[in-house]
Amino acid sequence: MGIKWREELAIGVEEIDNQHKELLERFDLLLTACKQGKGSEELLYLIDFLDTYVVSHFGDEEKLQRQHNFPDYEKHHLEHEAFIARVKELKDRMYSEGGVHIDHVLDANKMLLDWLLRHVTVKDREIGRYLQKHS
Numbered sequence: 001m002g003i004k005w006r007e008e009l010a011i012g013v014e015e016i017d018n019q020h021k022e023l024l025e026r027f028d029l030l031l032t033a034c035k036q037g038k039g040s041e042e043l044l045y046l047i048d049f050l051d052t053y054v055v056s057h058f059g060d061e062e063k064l065q066r067q068h069n070f071p072d073y074e075k076h077h078l079e080h081e082a083f084i085a086r087v088k089e090l091k092d093r094m095y096s097e098g099g100v101h102i103d104h105v106l107d108a109n110k111m112l113l114d115w116l117l118r119h120v121t122v123k124d125r126e127i128g129r130y131l132q133k134h135s
């Protein structure tokens with residue numbers, strides 16, 4: 001299964017859409033690496049990427065929501081916080097369990113798939129719809 005960007009995911013703000021595209025590309029890299037038996041190696045790169053990504057992307061997305069008085073801002077922010085906590089939890093487990101194990105890779109896949117299906121394709125698209133109506 002490959003993860004590909006679809007135009008219907010666009011919220012209409014280039015900066016945010018590019019950040020979402022990048023996340024999808026990173027997820028696709030992890031899946032490809034898994035098929036080649038290199039999931040553990042790729043997960044280390046992915047965790048590094050996510051560390052920066054969650055701060056910059058969520059920051060940009062939330063700033064946009066505040067600028068446009070997006071009504072679901074608080075709930076959306078909590079979802080971002082929950083994702084940050086999941087990434088941290090996974091990272092902590094990798095350190096405390098002495099490196100990357102197969103179950104960390106499986107958890108990362110599940111975490112990203114969940115995020116894609118429940119957040120990027122649902123909650124983030126609501127921002128796009130709101131912006132279309134209100135800007």
Ligand SMILES: [Fe+2]
Pocket residue numbers: 061076080119123124
């Ligand atoms: Fe979001």
